[in-house]
Amino acid sequence: MELTGAQIIIECLKEQGVDTVFGYPGGTILNVYDELYKHSDEITHILTSHEQGAAHAADGYARATGKVGVCMATSGPGATNLVTGIATAYMDSIPVVAITCNVGVSLLGKDSFQEVDIKGVTMPITKHNFIVKDVTKLADTIRRSFYIAQSGRPGPVHIDIPKDITALKTEYEYQKPEEIHPQTDEIREEDLDKAVQLIARSERPFVFVGGGAVLSGASEELKQFVDKIQAPVADSLMGKGAYDGRSQNYTGMLGMHGTKTSNFGVTECDLLIVIGARFSDRVIGNSSTFAKNAKKIHIDVDAAEINKNIQCDCSIIGDAKVILRKLNARIEPLDHTDWLNHIYSLKQTYPMTYHKDVLTGPGVVEKIYAMTGGDAIIATEVGQNQMWAAQFFKYDRPRRLITSGGLGTMGFGLGAAIGAKLGCPNQLVFNIAGDGCFRMNMNELATASRYNIPVIEVILNNHVLGMVRQWQTLFYDQRYSNTILNDKVDYVKVAEALGARGIRVTSNEELGPALKEAMESDGPVVIECVIDCDDKVWPMVAPGASISEAFAEEDMQNGK
Structure with a gap:
């Protein structure tokens, strides 16, 4: 026709x-x-x-x-x-x-x-x-x-x-969409065999998972792989939920704001198996010292990522789900009990902590996790709010963390949360934001109101550009150039003016009732959580330092 x-x-x-x-x-x-x-x-x-x-x-x-x-x-x-x-x-x-x-x-x-x-x-x-x-x-x-x-x-x-x-x-004539097949053309038998050999010889294997494992839908194959080789697992920001964040083998994020367990474990391992990650600078820190004692296997669908940032000993190019399935069929079950026990001891020695006596970003995220049982989609903006959402919410399945990883786009989260809610209407959807990020695209609250889209916007309002201020505190002798937002903006009134419900929270006691009200609402709700301007994301690796040099608040207090 x-x-x-x-x-x-x-x-x-x-x-x-x-x-x-x-x-x-x-x-x-x-x-x-x-x-x-x-x-x-x-x-x-x-x-x-x-x-x-x-x-x-x-x-x-x-x-x-x-x-x-x-x-x-x-x-x-x-x-x-x-x-x-x-x-x-x-x-x-x-x-x-x-x-x-x-x-x-x-x-x-x-x-x-x-x-x-x-x-x-x-x-x-x-x-x-x-x-x-x-x-x-x-x-x-x-x-x-x-x-x-x-x-x-x-x-x-x-x-x-x-x-x-x-x-x-x-x-015009109707055509049925072309079927999408996993990319397998470049999966070579010799690469699989080499990987199997490296895994069999390893005594301290460590698995690092990136966004490619999420995109390929490889979660089940990944779990089987980890169970078979008995290895600890860290992830990137984009890899959240590919491996169950509640598992004992899970060690948390790797890199600049990764856990000490992940950073120290990767530094100590003798084999690093990287699945669908691109060795971002925020993950590897000093490239010359990154996992320097380990052989490295890199599994990725994009050949351009192989040896781009880190030289690897073995690479397998293709769909991660297919590759893991093939590896699982070839690998014999391994016993790495001593290595895993060492990792478990690191988790006990270096837990993720924060000040629980006052309202804080990590406390807000943990409360959201507790009240939803982890059954929610979490969108984020960029900066401290993003890191806290990655660190203190346990993602037990993929596609639950919606965040701008590579570009780090302030103003991303609210629009993304609206899209996620429309795509998954039966899921609770939160957007964790800083006050600086919220200002970037807060006009999209009018979109949520126009269509009565029940997204929950949680503003961690510290009245500053938090992550930039953190760097200014640690590396710029507290010269707070253009990062203070202590002005007259009233976010509750902004929310109401744009057609949403607005709630201000200033204490831990007020947080639970506010979240309960928001979760029961049939329209958009903004919860402004007023936190201290000097709350920081811990641990941290200084720019250009090795990930083994991760430090936390207690290290600074002890003069380390």
Whole structure:
């Protein structure tokens, strides 16, 4: 049948099973929005307060569900407002399809009103991008974009469509989406054999899990692998929930704000098995001393990550779930009781602690965990709030922590929480925020109110940019340059003005009732938790130091 470009866009979204789109209309994309209006019973469109919020919501939807998130914007500033959200998804390998419309083909390159070369802008921050100047190629481009976003190492894809292409007509025929298969072409038998040999010879193996294990759905295979080789497990921020955070073998996060148990254990191990992680600088610290006594096995779907930051002794390229299944079939059960007992003793010696006599960030997160039993999706902003959410909530399954890891995007969490809640409507969804981050995109609270989306926004209000202040305290002789936010903003009134319920909490005694009220609400709630401006994230590794040099508050008090 013959359809316009705008109609083809909608039909292709329906082909791909898209049920929710986040966006903001404008002149060049009006034809598409006109068709969305006609198909509102099949595709729900969420009008965000800002295009960046749309990109973050699509990202959060994708992280929580495992499906492709979709966002839309018009040309010029509409398109450029998506850029931070696209880059956030790119850094964390999240499947998002961003659709923008541009000025007509004849006006491209002429500095037309609201014209930007958005394809050029997004090229470095997308897995692939397109500009469609021929309506006959539109459907296939959209289909290819969804395939690229999901296959191999996932990532965002951007499609730019000139306005006249959305009005032109061409033949359209329904196509069933191409099936996504795990990437296995580069899994080599000799690599598997070498890994098995290294594992068999090891006396002190340690498993480090990253976001790739979450994306590949490898949790069950990972558990079998860990049980078989009897190894402790640490994770990255992106790897949370791939391995059960309540397990005795779990040691916590690795790196700059990782536990001492993880940092010391990796330093002492003789074999480090890395699954779906990219050796971020925040994880490895000083690269020359990172796990220097260990052989290293790196399992990753992206060959470009192999030996990029850390040289490895063995690499297996391909889907982590498939690789672990193959390794599990080849490995004999091993006994590392003495090594595990040593790790357990480290956990006893270096527990995660905080001041429980006053309201603190860690205490708030632990209370949320206790009151939900861990059955909640936790979105975060970036900084201290993010680290506390990673450290003090036990993630027992994947896709429960929704956070900007690679890019570290302040203002990410609220939009992402909205997307996660729409993708998983039966789950409690919290966004843990600092007051600085909340200011970045607090306008999305109006989005939650407009659609009565019951997300719970928890603001850890220390009246400062907490993580930056922490660095200024420790490394800049307490020169607090532009990090103090002790002004007249009333977040409870802001919440109420934007249509949400606002609650202020200043003590531990007030926290439980406030959380109970929020969890029972059928609309958005903001809980402002007023904490001390000098609460810090512990442990910490100084920039450029070895992870074995992790220090905590008690170390500073003891002059270490």
